[in-house]
Amino acid sequence: MALTLLVVLSLVTLLPLLLLVGFRNERAVLRDWSLVLTPRGQRKLLDLEERLSDELALTDVPYDRARELHELGSTDEAIRLLEVGYDALAQLAPDMARLLAAMSLFSRMVAAMAPVPPVPAAAFESRDLAGLARFGGLVHRFLVTTTERFRLRLFILRRGFTVAMRYLFRSTERIAAREPGVDREWQQLEAIRHDFRALSSESLESFRILLTSLSAEPRRSA
Amino acid sequence: MTELQRIALWVSNALLAVVLTGLVMRGRVLRSKLFPPYLVSVLAPSLLVGLAPDRFHVWSFWLVKETVQSVLKVGLALEIAYRLFQRLPAAHSVARTGAAVGLLLTCGAAALAPIQAHDVRGVALAVLPRILYGTALLFAALLCVVAWYRIPLDPLHKAILVGFVPYLLVSTLTLNLLTHLGLASREAAGYLVSAAYNLLLCYWTRAAWAPEEALDAEEREAAARLQPWR
Numbered sequence: 001m002a003l004t005l006l007v008v009l010s011l012v013t014l015l016p017l018l019l020l021v022g023f024r025n026e027r028a029v030l031r032d033w034s035l036v037l038t039p040r041g042q043r044k045l046l047d048l049e050e051r052l053s054d055e056l057a058l059t060d061v062p063y064d065r066a067r068e069l070h071e072l073g074s075t076d077e078a079i080r081l082l083e084v085g086y087d088a089l090a091q092l093a094p095d096m097a098r099l100l101a102a103m104s105l106f107s108r109m110v111a112a113m114a115p116v117p118p119v120p121a122a123a124f125e126s127r128d129l130a131g132l133a134r135f136g137g138l139v140h141r142f143l144v145t146t147t148e149r150f151r152l153r154l155f156i157l158r159r160g161f162t163v164a165m166r167y168l169f170r171s172t173e174r175i176a177a178r179e180p181g182v183d184r185e186w187q188q189l190e191a192i193r194h195d196f197r198a199l200s201s202e203s204l205e206s207f208r209i210l211l212t213s214l215s216a217e218p219r220r221s222a
Numbered sequence: 223m224t225e226l227q228r229i230a231l232w233v234s235n236a237l238l239a240v241v242l243t244g245l246v247m248r249g250r251v252l253r254s255k256l257f258p259p260y261l262v263s264v265l266a267p268s269l270l271v272g273l274a275p276d277r278f279h280v281w282s283f284w285l286v287k288e289t290v291q292s293v294l295k296v297g298l299a300l301e302i303a304y305r306l307f308q309r310l311p312a313a314h315s316v317a318r319t320g321a322a323v324g325l326l327l328t329c330g331a332a333a334l335a336p337i338q339a340h341d342v343r344g345v346a347l348a349v350l351p352r353i354l355y356g357t358a359l360l361f362a363a364l365l366c367v368v369a370w371y372r373i374p375l376d377p378l379h380k381a382i383l384v385g386f387v388p389y390l391l392v393s394t395l396t397l398n399l400l401t402h403l404g405l406a407s408r409e410a411a412g413y414l415v416s417a418a419y420n421l422l423l424c425y426w427t428r429a430a431w432a433p434e435e436a437l438d439a440e441e442r443e444a445a446a447r448l449q450p451w452r
Contacts, residue, residue: 003351004265007395010355014362014387021365021375022384027441029374034440037447041440108371147312220302 036109036214039142049207056200059088070186079176082189086172089164089196093165096203100154100161103210107154110213113146116206119156123198125191126167127161153206160199167192223275224409230416231272237423238265244430245378253451256301260294265285281343288346292353294317295386296325299360302379306368309448312446313371320363329355339380358390374448385422392418 035041066081107113118140121133136156143149171189175182223231242261245251251258267287270278303321305313335348361383368375368383375383396411437445445452 003355004395004398004402007355007391007398010358010362011388011391011395014365015368017362017365018384018387018404020414021369021380024375026374026380027435027437029372030437030441030444032372033374033448034444037444038440041444105372108312109310 033109034103036106037192042211045207045211048099049204052092052200053204055088055095056197059085059092060193062088063189066183067186067190075178081194082172082175086168089168090165093161096161096200099156099207100158103206104151104154104213106210107147107150109179110147112213113150114209114212116146116149116153116209118149119153119160119202121134123202124160124195126164126188128163128167128197129195129199132156132160132163150206150209153202157199157203157206160195164192164196164199168196223271223279227409227412228275230271230413230420231268233420234271234416234423235268237427238268241423241426241430244427248434249432250378250430252287253376253410254293254298254301254382256298257378257382260291260298263290263294264285281346285342285346285350287385288350292357295357295390298361298382299357299361299364302382303364305449306364306373306375306379309450310371310373313367313373316371317364317367318368321360324356324360324363328353328360331356347397347401350395351401354390354394354397358387358394359407361386361390374445376449377429377432377435381426385425389418389422410445 035045062081066078066085068080069075069081118137119133121130121137124130124133132194133156136152139152142148143152167188171185171192174185175189179185238261242265245258264287267278267283271283271402300321303317307317331347331352335352337344337348363385365383367373383418393415396415400408400411
């Protein structure tokens with residue numbers, strides 16, 4: 001009867017896999033691979049990197065202006081610009097998260113990943129993010145393959161964006177509510193923006209590592 | 223053989239012929255070199271059983287045909303694995319290791335099967351469920367590698383992989399229950415396996431006759447790199 005139980009268990013556990021592959025859109029899968037394998041697809045990825053860099057640079061404008069206005073004592077206008085800046089980052093963060101998720105997927109398609117450094121803890125000003133990076137650095141030493149290290153790096157960065165956005169939301173709310181200790185919140189905001197830039201810069205570095213590995217792929221597989 | 227069994231048998235034969243015709247008409251016959259021989263290995267004995275049940279609806283003939291089909295099914299899994307992963311070194315190495323472990327375990331489990339009666343029927347009922355289960359897991363392992371590495375599948379290969387896993391598991395279950403419940407349940411088991419196989423053949427018929435999906439230039443280039451046999 002052991003085999004009967006095994007077969008029933010297999011039927012139940014394999015059902016999600018059968019549905020997943022059975023209803024998968026094969027054209028969408030081929031489209032993903034065309035990004036990896038064709039020069040035109042790789043140009044598309046580079047365009048995406050450029051667009052994200054530009055959008056990130058644009059989010060500095062309202063924050064820098066808000067800081068100036070706060071120092072000049074124009075609080076209402078500073079808060080309004082702060083909220084504009086927060087909205088811009090809140091739109092960018094999911095794009096970065098999606099990019100990191102896509103990178104994680106593409107990393108499975110690469111036969112050999114270029115060497116991957118851990119996310120440096122020194123790049124962050126906030127304690128939580130530096131702690132997260134240190135944890136990543138520790139686990140990095142125990143992983144064997146560069147692909148595993150690359151995925152760990154992506155995980156740390158995704159988690160980092162979540163933490164940074166949470167802090168950013170909290171500081172923006174406190175400043176907007178004009179709670180006591182606003183100056184400390186402005187400093188905190190600066191630190192988070194610095195960390196957000198560091199996370200973005202590390203994400204784009206990961207992207208470059210992936211592109212380097214992908215560009216070797218057609219030669220390897222041809 | 224009952225009238226209902228005879229009807230199910232001829233439905234299967236008709237569907238097998240339709241699948242084979244579809245493969246030829248749509249130019250898919252070389253997408254898998256072992257799939258047409260497998261279909262023929264099912265159709266030919268099935269025709270013999272349909273035409274002369276008194277001579278061919280016997281355990282010894284059943285065991286020979288099941289053995290040939292089992293070998294072809296394992297070969298088919300290995301052939302599809304080779305075609306899918308030949309251009310992908312990372313996935314290829316995982317699939318190779320998985321296939322080697324799966325084959326070793328299946329052979330080991332078949333060799334160690336407790337045989338109650340040392341005749342054709344006893345050996346068949348003890349060994350075949352284990353081979354069928356091992357083959358099902360081999361196809362399932364391929365699907366796992368395909369899903370994890372997000373490897374694009376040719377529609378025919380997809381139909382073979384996705385169709386075989388549940389069918390082989392149902393067959394194993396039926397054969398295993400037959401061993402435990404005795405031959406009294408043989409008729410019911412036959413109906414269940416026939417129904418499952420006819421469903422599988424309907425799925426394959428759809429895959430064999432489906433028109434080729436039009437791809438854009440980039441998708442064609444990616445397909446040409448990954449599936450050079452297409």
